[in-house]
Amino acid sequence: MSTIRQVCAGMALIVLLAAGSPVWAQSSEDLVSLFDGPCERYGVPKPLALAIAGQESGGRPWVMNIAGRPILHASKEEALAVARAALAAGLSFDIGLMQINAQWLRRYHLPLELVFEPRGNVQVGVWILAQAIKRYGLTWEAVATYHTPLERNPERGRAYAAAVLARLGSKAPAMVSSSSSSPRQTVSPAASPMVVKRREMASNEK
Helix, strand or coil: HHHHHHHHHHHCCCECCCCCCCCCHCCHHHHCCHHHHHHHHHHCCHHHHHHHHHHHCCCCCEEEEECCCEECCHHHHHHHHHHHHHHCCCCCCCCCCCCCHHHHHHHCCCCHHHHCCCHHHHHHHHHHHHHHHHHCCEEEHHHHHHHHHCCCCCHHHHHCCCHHHHHHHHHHCCCCCCCHHHHCCCCCCCCCCCCHHHHHHHHCCC
16 A cells, blocks of 8 residues: 555646647657657658557647546656556556557556656557557547547447547548458568667667
């Protein structure tokens, strides 16, 4: 229980997302450019990845969601402190630009600090989206699955896909309405987002 109390104490320091907070369209061009490499590498349309990032975090790198409660930290350090406590407590939470769920960190043993950084977060998020496209094709089922497994809550998934579509507007890539009638989209055969770790190690060696 002490760890859970730690999380609650950390959450007392955060600021709830305000309705008037800046949105993705007003975010730094540097953040947007982080999508270039991963989208090209995994065959994911960049406008789609950006729309999902906008829907998930509004382009705010230190956003978390714990138990359905979206929160915005004042600093990277504060965000990491709360995330470490939540991870240690075994809680489900989402972090960063692409709102990566803790299950991915646990499954692939990804460093929390690295995935919270915008570059690593985008790398993993685009990879996750690519896996959904690989499974369903370039369809709205794939978009919905990024947020909610269709077998778990199809209505919620459809609502999420509709929200992303609204963000895309005229920039929406050509998509079909059903994965059952479409060929699968070709994406990188990478089995895991471990390229994030490798790239970080390469950068440290320079």
